[in-house]
Amino acid sequence: MLTIGRRYLQAWPVFLALLFLVIQVITNLALPTITAALINQGIGKHDLPYIWQKGAVMLVVALLSWLSALINVYYASKQSQLLGRKLRQDVFKKIMFMDNAAFHEFGDSTLITRTTNDVTQLQNVFQTMLRMMLMAPMMLIGSIVMAFQLSHDLMLVFAVSLPLLTLAVVTNMMIAMPRFRAMQGLVDKINLVFQQGLTGVRVIRAFNRDDFEVEKFDQANRDLTHTTRVVLTTVAMLMPIMTVILSFSNVAIVWFGAELIGKNAMPMGNLVAFLTYATQILMSFMQLSAVAVMVPRAQVSAMRVREVLERKDVVLDPKIETKPLSSSQEGHVTLTFDQVAFKFDEAKREALSDLSFEVKSGQTLAIIGGTGSGKSTLISLIARLMDVTHGGIFLSGTDIRQLSQHTLHQDVSMTQQKAVLFSGTVRSNLYFGKPDASDEEMWEALSLAQADDFVREQGGLALEVEQNGANFSGGQRQRLAIARTLIKPAKLYLFDDSFSALDFATDAKLRHAINTSNRHQEAIKIIVAQRIATVMSADQILVLENGRCVGYGTHQMLAKTCPQYQEIMRSQLSDQDLEKMGVAHAEFSKGGPSL
Ligand SMILES: Nc1ncnc2c1ncn2[C@@H]1O[C@H](COP(=O)(O)OP(=O)(O)OP(=O)(O)O)[C@@H](O)[C@H]1O
Incomplete structure (x- = not known):
């Protein structure tokens, strides 16, 4: 947690927050002593000018305390909110650039919880830290010192109440602590069930599994509710116990204090001040225990967030950038696979083995093979979503690992197996491919992708796209995703099983359009497909079986x-x-x- 604090908090505002916190503590500690003097000297001896004078001092000190609290709260809130914003941004950025393997390892639901819930926990604890967490120990020690100066005898009351309070806090923490990590895990679980339920709602209904899924969610919900209830009840029990101890302490102080006053061993004002310090001591103790509950919980969140932030990138950019492909090559490129192999971290066998081939500008390479034969893996390697574990992939002789991902992605345009659309409009989706695209270019891309007809009919470029393109059919989604790929000027176009939801006629028209389009003719096209009809016109066809090339040719x-x-x-x-x-x-x- 401190690592996160060091990285995300700004030194000067934190210093100012702490400075005004110290001023607030000093003024709070001074007030009861001034009150004691006012009672002993002013009221006891009927000294009106003294009362006025001390009254004015009290007013100034109280104002100073209020002003310090205000400034402290301002900086504490600003810094913690800033920390939350920057941390969320960094976690999101890290996830955006995460390689495929890491992404699968974490899973979407926990990544969502870590970016939202865990960051909020940290944001809250840092706000508390800049206020209560440092104030409580200072007030505790300061009040004990001040109270000790007022009466040594009455301090004996704390010899009983403080150990009792410590016992209550420690017992409480021992019950609550282990459940905090479980709680975050259960939030992950509920997100997972909820997310799967949402994305798979049609499948669930079609298989009549609604009840089963509702039951699954209910179970996850119950588990979270139960654990949270136990934790919160345990934590809440602390408050009444502490209040009882505080009340008995006050009664004891008044009891013994009255005796001391009766024996003229202590003036009246000192008892009043002692009572205030006693309340401050016990309140600070209560605040410290609340913090003691909060910190380990935030520590769990800090570890979960750091796991994401510090996840080592497997796909790294070179230290010295090789010349960008676009500027180094006029038009022509060659893509070479040289004895390429790839193995997923946890997998028993290689997903791709010993692959060697070459494709030149203007050529189309089709890849065909059974399910799980390694087609998508091959496409991901070209786009450097993962790096080869053996051999190398070269673009015009340059190993793609020598190109930064940004540079490489400038020359690569791809459509993934599952067509992904973003909520917005057709136009905003096409801007993803080419941010400065004109309407004319958009219509050209839509026309190439055989998507112009339905887009024109349904409302043109301003046609709304719902989340995940839910308002389009599977084939329409694929055509829009292909249009987005085609609008991007690139040297390599990759289509990962992107034509599967198209009918045969549209599939043929689309391939013909790409092959005859001026803008795309010169590029390398790599088409992954399951259908013979899609691949047979390609210049070369690569047949994959269990990650190995078992055929290469026309x-x-x-x-x-x-x-x-x-x-x-x-x-x-x-x-x-x-x-x-x-x-x-x-x-x-x-x-x-x-x-
Ligand atoms: N994240 C992963 N972790 C471990 N193994 C994986 C992972 N993703 C894929 N695999 C394995 O790698 C192999 C190749 O998968 P890939 O997705 O490339 O196949 P594919 O030919 O594209 O299949 P399909 O046609 O069904 O999409 C498969 O055996 C698969 O089980």
């Missing part, structure tokens, strides 16, 4: 030589289609099952 070549490719063809094309391809039918008849 459609005609693979149809003759690659059993895995033939198998995919056989599963997707009709006898007539295979017949039309002639060569394919003849080849299959030799070895594979009859068509």
Whole structure:
């Protein structure tokens, strides 16, 4: 927690907050002593000028105390709010640049809780720290010293009440502490169930699992409620116990104080002042115990936030930036995979092994393969969402690890497997691809992506896009995502299974449009697809199986030589289609099952 404080709090405002806190403590400690003098000297001896004089001093001291409190609160609030804002911003930024593996390791729900709930806990504790946490010990020690000066005998009352208070606080903390971490974990869990319920609501309904999901949420909700109730009840019990101890202490002080006054061993004013200090001592103790509960809870939050902030980046930018690709190359680039392998941290086997191939500007490489064969992993490696674990990926001879991610991403435009749209309008979504795009360029991209018709019909570029593009069909979402990819001027266009929700005719039109568009003709296009019809016109096709290349070449070549490719063809094309391809039918008849 202190590390976070050091990093996010500003020295001068914190110094001012503490300075005025000290002034407030001094004035608070001075007031009862002035009161005692006023009673003993002024009222006791009927000295009116003395009463006026001390009364004026009391007024000035009280005003000073009020002003100091005000300034302290101002700086404490400002600093803690600033800390919250900057911390939230940094956690969010870190998550935005997190590599895929780390993102999956944490999971979305805990990342949300850490950015919101945990940061708020820290924000609150720092506000308390700059006020109560430092004030309480100062007041405690100061009041004990002042009270001791007024009466040594009455101090014996604290010999009983302070150990009792300590016992109450320690017992309380021992019950509450272990439950604080559990509480944050349960908030994560409730977020997870809630998030899954929201995103999967249609699936849940279709499978008639509504009751099950409601029950699951109810259970998570109950667990959180139960733990929170136990913690808060335990913490709340402390207050009445402390109030009882405080009341008995006051009774004892008045009792023994009256005896001392009766024996002329103590003036009346000292008893009044002693009572005030006694209240301050016990109140400070109560505040300290409240802080003692708050700090470990915030410590848990601090650890959770630091886990995110200090997560080591796996994908690193080079210390010295290689020349940006866009400026170093006029038009032509070559993408080379040299014995590339990739393994996920926890995985038993490599997701990609020993991949070598080359694609040049203007060419289209299609990647086909079964589920889990490594297609998306390959695309992620090109965009450096992850780095290869062996071998290298080169752009015109430069290892992409020598390019900063920012530079690389300037030349790469991609559509992911799941079309992601942001809430806003069609125009704002296209601005993601090209922030200075003109309307004309937007319509051109929409037209290439075969999305212009429905966008025009439904309201044009100002057409609203709901969260996750919920107001569009799957195919429409994909077309809009493709339009966003195409509007970006890039040297590499990556489409990760982006055509899967399109019908055959639209798929064909879209590929034809990209291949004949002036802006995209010169670029390298890499298309991941499951459909033979999508890949067969590509210049080269890479067939993946269990992360290995089992075929590389043109459609005609693979149809003759690659059993895995033939198998995919056989599963997707009709006898007539295979017949039309002639060569394919003849080849299959030799070895594979009859068509
Ligand atoms: N975050 C991850 N951690 C561990 N293993 C992973 C992770 N993501 C993917 N894998 C594994 O890596 C392999 C390749 O996955 P990938 O997503 O690249 O396949 P794919 O060919 O794109 O599949 P699909 O066609 O179903 O999208 C799979 O065996 C998968 O289980």
